[in-house]
Amino acid sequence: MSIDLVSDNLWERIAPLLPERPPRRHRHPGRLPVPDRVALAGIVYVLRKGVAWCDVPVQVVGCSGVTAWRRLRDWTEAGVWPRLHEALLAELRATGLLDMDDAAIDGSHIRALKRGAHVGPSPVDRGRPGSKHHVIVDHHGTPLAVSLTGGNRHDITQLIPLLDAIPRIRGVRGRPRNRPKRLFADRGYDYDKYRHLLRKRGIRPLIARRGVAHGSGLGRTRWVVERTFAWLHQFKRLRVRYEQRADLHQGLLELACSIICLRRLRTSF
Template sequence: MSPWIVSDELWDRLEPLLPQRERRFRYPRRKALPDREVLCGILYVLHTGIQWEYLPQELGFGSGMTCWRRLRDWNEAGVWQRLHEVLLAELNAASRLDWSRCVVDSSHVRAFKRGSHTGPSPVDRGRAGSKHHLITDGHGTPLAVLLTGGNRNDVTQLLPLLDAIPPVRGRVGRPRRKPDSLFADRGYDHDIYRDQVRERGIVPAIARRGTRHGTYRWVIERSFAWLHGFRRLRIRWERRADIHEAFLKLACCLITHRQLDSLC
């Protein structure tokens, strides 16, 4: 099955989260394109990296602008965040989330159209870019993702990433949103942030400058490989940051859903 075809399992989890569309008064007899077909069009863009205006309508996705608007509206309604929480809760109920440790890192991507949340590349100051900041559990399952300018220091997003972990349900007791330990490379080497991580009851395992990066770096590198396997995320084409963030969150949902599929 093509990766942009929405499976019944994913649709059953997503459909209850979609907001109800308001009645159309300008063209009351024109039926709106079904949400599931629009989602297939959004996934087609995410997987292939094609521009919105070149979205093949003969596949039944509708126009690129229709898909763009739905992606924007669903992101504003918090659909992707709630879907991610639902998927994480199912993984947690199956004991497939490794809370013994989490791993953080970032990845730089070019931003040809600039826009908000962009900045000079650390390698080439003449080229604008953005950073994807990611935190995963010990298995590499995304817990939260943030978007910043390419010139933002990694360590400044360490605490925001921890705060962005949602309360994960699925087990008896209070929802969990805090791992036991945190692994990071030398880019996060700062004693002030180590102390702040300890104050949250998390053991920091952050590599110091002049030493090796650490044992679990491969976990986050594999997660970034999964994330950037979606061609739309390899280069930032969106001028608006919220649209690129929507793609990021949707990709994290799809990666998490794959983890659920592996249970079957």
């Protein structure tokens, strides 16, 4: 089952990024550590199924949920997930599957069942505690960057941070690329100040105007970001925020983005 959860394609890309394990003691070495691939299978199991860490079936996955959580904590603190995402984006660009001329940005509310950083009263859920996923995608819906904020944060607050979070994507000869030419967004981003900031960065803003009747035509291009949210929320652990630590939920978000990129990359195999 662990092999089914962590394919060879995923393991080959993530194994070189994992931090080295400290050497074992010669005297009283204790039990052998769980292999990293098995622990990664436990993380992916929780990400896909949405079960609690204590409910991970050891007979199916090969390790306990506590072990998987500890590896998630260690690898998140080591910065494994952003580097994995960046490497997969570079592969997509090398195979011509990444189109950064057009990009789209949006945010999505989720419930938060525990307190912690980046939790706030959600304006769309009767003020209950919630968080927000913010994502910027390319023309095909491939996630370029993702962030987590409180449920009461406005989408516009993440426009510039998400643009800055796009890594310098290599994959072809020449200068790495980290800026789209055009950015599509809904009425929540309708602020002239940010249009000016986008133009200063060489990005053409295509943002719907507030107070204007629907039918601007931007939806023909912007719909891909809504599909990306559907892809992300197919991972049941991301539909509701259970992690109290924001960095761990962010790590699961970035892992899900990497799996989506890997699915796109399989079309070139």
